[in-house]
Amino acid sequence: MQRVAASDEVRAGEMFSTTLDGTKLLLSRVDGKACAVIDKCTHLGMPMRKGSFEGTVITCPFHGSRFDIQTGENLDWVTGVMGVKMPQWTCKLIGLGKTPAPLTTLPVEERDGSVYAQLPSNSA
């Protein structure tokens, strides 16, 4: 595990963006526990740090896919373009045949005022 943040930088209801070995991460705190995902939307691999964040849900700024930051679960898949909702047939086109997939979650530990995370071995 490697240090990725100070504990007080990772707050409930907010995303904290950082990098670990060149991989961009998003961290937050859910039920008092720090959590981390790789900042890479599973639709087209775009970064999601500029997306909206509400409760535990990240909305991708590009096509509106939504994910739970704690579990990585996909909650909604390709809903529009740059915040503009589109009809279902258009969303299917934008989806380019990709099927919904969860974000990659990381094991996280917290001790001595710091948050530590570990990348999956295949994340390079």
Ligand code: FES
């Ligand atoms: S890149 Fe995130 S929904 Fe398309």
